[in-house]
Amino acid sequence: MVEHPSVGTPLFYGVFFIAVLVMIGIDMLSLKKNGVHKVSVKEALMWTCIWVAVSCGFAGWLYFELATNPAYGAVVAKEKVLEFFTGYVLEKSLAVDNIFVFLMIFGYFKVPQQYQHRVLLYGVFGAIVLRAVMIFIGAALVQQFEWILYLFGAFLLYTGLHMIKSGSDDDEDEDLSKNKMLGWLQKHIHVSKELDKEKFFTLENGKRVATPLLMVLVMIELSDVIFAVDSIPAVFAVTTDPFIVLTSNIFAILGLRAMYFLLADVADRFVFLKYGLSFVLIFIGIKMLIMHWIHIPISISLSVVFGALGASILTSVIYSRHLDKQQGKL
Numbered sequence: 456m457v458e459h460p461s462v463g464t465p466l467f468y469g470v471f472f473i474a475v476l477v478m479i480g481i482d483m484l485s486l487k488k489n490g491v492h493k494v495s496v497k498e499a500l501m502w503t504c505i506w507v508a509v510s511c512g513f514a515g516w517l518y519f520e521l522a523t524n525p526a527y528g529a530v531v532a533k534e535k536v537l538e539f540f541t542g543y544v545l546e547k548s549l550a551v552d553n554i555f556v557f558l559m560i561f562g563y564f565k566v567p568q569q570y571q572h573r574v575l576l577y578g579v580f581g582a583i584v585l586r587a588v589m590i591f592i593g594a595a596l597v598q599q600f601e602w603i604l605y606l607f608g609a610f611l612l613y614t615g616l617h618m619i620k621s622g623s624d625d626d627e628d629e630d631l632s633k634n635k636m637l638g639w640l641q642k643h644i645h646v647s648k649e650l651d652k653e654k655f656f657t658l659e660n661g662k663r664v665a666t667p668l669l670m671v672l673v674m675i676e677l678s679d680v681i682f683a684v685d686s687i688p689a690v691f692a693v694t695t696d697p698f699i700v701l702t703s704n705i706f707a708i709l710g711l712r713a714m715y716f717l718l719a720d721v722a723d724r725f726v727f728l729k730y731g732l733s734f735v736l737i738f739i740g741i742k743m744l745i746m747h748w749i750h751i752p753i754s755i756s757l758s759v760v761f762g763a764l765g766a767s768i769l770t771s772v773i774y775s776r777h778l779d780k781q782q783g784k785l
Contacts (some may be wrong), residue, residue: 463698471702493569499716506710514539539693541757543701548764549686554715556678564667573653575712578675582708586683596696607688608743615736692739724775730768735760
């Protein structure tokens with residue numbers, strides 16, 4: 456894979472981390488100001504737009520800095536920004552799968568929506584740290600052993616094919632009561648039977664014990680690690696520049712909480728989205744496997760990702776409306 460050198464200078468990393476910390480601070484102050492409440496669709500949409508705008512603003516700043524720097528120029532700037540947006544859209548789309556799992560976890564533990572946003576906020580913090588570590592380890596491995604990209608490609612191809620198979624099986628729903636990790640945690644950690652608002656620990660018979668909300672947080676963090684195993688290799692198919700992989704990944708994850716509340720009530724309507732995601736994974740996997748012989752431009756990759764997701768979402772909407780009309784006639 457022939458690429459331009461990494462643009463991850465100390466200045467760029469500094470601006471990125473400052474932007475992330477400022478936005479997280481604003482998000483936390485907003486949460487503290489509003490207190491415990493049910494997040495409305497309007498509020499979720501507003502925050503989703505804010506996170507997308509901040510990501511676009513960062514991409515615009517990155518393009519300006521690279522284009523005006525003689526060491527890079529406009530050609531490199533355009534390439535890097537396209538890589539950023541492709542990785543961002545790819546990560547955002549794959550994160551939709553997280554939403555279905557979050558819904559299942561919250562539903563299993565019967566967590567009211569007004570107590571969910573604090574868990575998701577902490578979950579995002581954990582995801583940022585874990586993914587940053589995984590990305591830098593992955594970048595170091597790719598730099599030392601470029602053939603690992605072929606393993607990533609084979610894994611993504613297998614994952615995409617498996618997703619098609621699981622998506623076509625309507626009866627395949629994971630039962631958390633049979634989850635081995637959750638069972639192990641419940642055996643080794645004393646968990647109260649009832650929630651105590653947004654608290655992760657509470658007093659029960661004079662003893663400090665965990666609440667079910669702590670189990671929810673742990674399961675959300677574990678699920679994100681599992682999803683990162685798919686999504687991070689997929690972004691490495693777009694670029695091996697660790698700065699672009701990190702920034703596109705983290706900016707996409709930062710908006711996950713808002714996207715969850717935006718889609719939570721309508722997630723079950725995207726019945727064909729899994730097929731769109733599986734097609735994207737298969738395409739990315741094949742791209743990685745043939746990269747030595749055939750180079751697929753970033754612009755084509757971005758078009759394929761947008762096209763597959765757009766087609767699956769549009770098909771889902773049309774199908775859901777058709778079902779609604781049928782049910783209305785009955």
